[in-house]
Amino acid sequence: MRKIFMILAVMAAPVQAQQVASAEGGVLRALDKVSGLSRDVEMQRGETSRVGSLNVTLNECRYPEGNPAGDAYAELDIVETGEENRLFAGWMIASAPALSALEHPRYDIWVIRCSTS
Template sequence: MRKILMMLAIMAAPVQAQQVASAEGGVLRALDKVSGVSRDVEMRRGETARVGNLNVTMNECRYPSGNPAGDAFAELEIVETGDENRLFAGWMIASAPALSALEHPRYDIWVIRCTTS
């Protein structure tokens, strides 16, 4: 019973918002699942990079204030070349890439870190 009460107390504790900072850009990792080749793609905020037949736009990259090497999260838009439908639009989190992932038969793309300069 005591264990249950402790768990309820922990769950009821207020969650504090983490202070974050915006970065100038970030680093993504792209894996071609057919060839097995991966590469890192360094991007600036607002830039679009090509990964195979995908166009990846980084709208924002944020990290915990005072810890640029900390858990990055980036807002991305990913479309296939020649197709206006978005394959992905939203936030990807470096520490939990499967939480919000690109669903594509050939490519995996995930956030590695933000860059501050």
């Protein structure tokens, strides 16, 4: 019983906020699961790039302040070309791509890093 209380006490501890910076762009990796080919896609903030039959828009890319090589996370919108429904709208995290992933039968897309220059 005491171990459970200690675990709950640790879990309830306040989390320190981390300062972040916004980047001018980011690098995504796209995998075509049918052909097995992958490619890196460099994008600027606000830019839309075509990946196969998907249109990917990079809205924002953030990284730990003072550490551009640190854990990046990006806000993306992904839609199928010619469709209205969004396949993905939200944040992807470079260190945990499965946490918030694109669900598509052919393509996988994930964040690699932010671009600061």
